[in-house]
Amino acid sequence: MRVGFIGECMAELKELDGQLSEGFAGDTYNSAVYLKRTFNQHETFYISAVGSDPLSDQMVAGVEEENISTRFLKRDTEKHIGLYRIYTDDEGERSFIYWRSDSAAKRMMSMFDATDIASMTALDMVLFSGIALAILNEDDLAQYWMLLSKLKASGTKLVFDMNHRPSLWRDNEAAKALYAKAFELADVVLPGLEDFNFLYGFETIDEVISYLEQFTFDEIIIKNGSDPVTVIAEGNRMTIPLTPATKVVDTTSAGDAFNGVYLGARLAGVEIEDAVQKASKCAAFVIQHRGAIVEAGTYQDFVQNLA
Template sequence: MKIAIHGRFFGDTYNALVYAKRNSPDLDALFFTGIGNDDISKTMVSQWRKEGICSSFTLMSDKHTIGIYAISTDDKGERSFSYWRKNSAATQMMVMKPVKTLIETCPAVDCVFFSGISFAILSDLDKALLIEFIQGLSDKGIKIAFDPNYRSAMWQSKEHAIHWLEKAYSVSDIILPGEEDHQALFNHNGHSEIAQYCQRFNVQEIVIKCGEKGTFVYFENEFVVHLPFEPAPIQVDSTAAGDSFAGTYLSQRITNNDIALSLNQAAKVAGLVVQHRGAIMPTALYNQVINEI
């Protein structure tokens, strides 16, 4: 008996990169991660190329392959996750090459985006190496963006998550925290509490996602704009809502659009994504409807 299992390739930083590239097709989009040297990894890279994503800075392992996770959605489109990531190639990415080599060979880019999930899959020693790598890129003048994307099941404890998320905040220029994440970790309520806390880390731009209260942005310690929440006509699947928001917002900012315009475009794309199943909308459908928003 033969069983064919059909899946899709996605993950939070990959999803963000796809939507960044779709929003600004002229951007060079590179994905730093670890993959295997097997057929499924090669198939995944082929899919990246179809999305215009370059694998030239992706690390390859002969001993490991890609991680797997499953998403279930309820009747309201909310999701739950199951993970099979232990010893995946991505968990080994910080030990495949010395950090100094990674910093020296990283292509010239304008912005690097990483997430709390990027952190959570790594050992603590490798988390420290990732911070060292990110700091080295920041020292080269590259803008750093970070989304906490907190998943409690992926951390040893709240204290463990807080320790490393604060490390990430301290090396970032732009952060995209959610009120829900900060409520769970710090018992923060409202954008002003979150902003006050984040400003301790000298973050230049803070984009705070507060659910039905909308999104609030602070720039250089000043509140600059609030975008009210506008629900999608229907919510089929909330997978990649935050990822598509982050990717679109960052692509807009990288191409020198102002905060209000970037925020508005990001929110509209996220509202579009939740009306369709899966993290990555079909390219043709995205291109068809994007000009309408």
């Protein structure tokens, strides 16, 4: 299967053994990495824009090392990639500081030509998130909606992860309006209860489900930390318990890892309950390590034992 991930990959600074360590990460990119590492049979593409500077060169090389195609990763001669710094508390809960106000990814859509768009319509699935909706400039956002509409019309399955970051939005109403458009286009949604709590004030899964009933989806997968995952598919509602991690070092990328492995499993023909279990095991493993993306060899050892 051919899977695309649209978004922004940034330089990441994290503390490791008392020193700052550099890597590259971003919500949809993290999902692409974990999907490809876990289900190598899927052809995976990252859709974005980066700069033409040495740091961007290093990032692109990293994408290629993950066996993710850079066919749709465009180069901007005037901009650079963004950067963020992870901070974690004693419980492993993360917070971030960003430097991304003028990143190349903000105008990625203006860099795709008709051939690029036509090639994207051959993708079987594309994941997009609320972060891209928040960072794209006005002109690129209009082109973004056109791209998503063309993909859906071509038969590409669209997957939306809210991943709501309040600091990226000028106000809640702007976020709600764009999320509603995303829900109208999406075939699969992967929100967390926390996303809806931040934006709509919902405190229960039932409130989330009630809100989403106005839209039509193939699958709704609602995450709630270490609590059970709620899935609605084919008219059925399932509550799938998880085995929480016994050690939490850094919760960065937990949801991203879940998304990538869940989607990879479903594309590989795995049933929903088993796909959720694989995805949750991956997320639990990831949060036992610092940073968004676990070192490749360490992760591959984990995959070999993933039931």
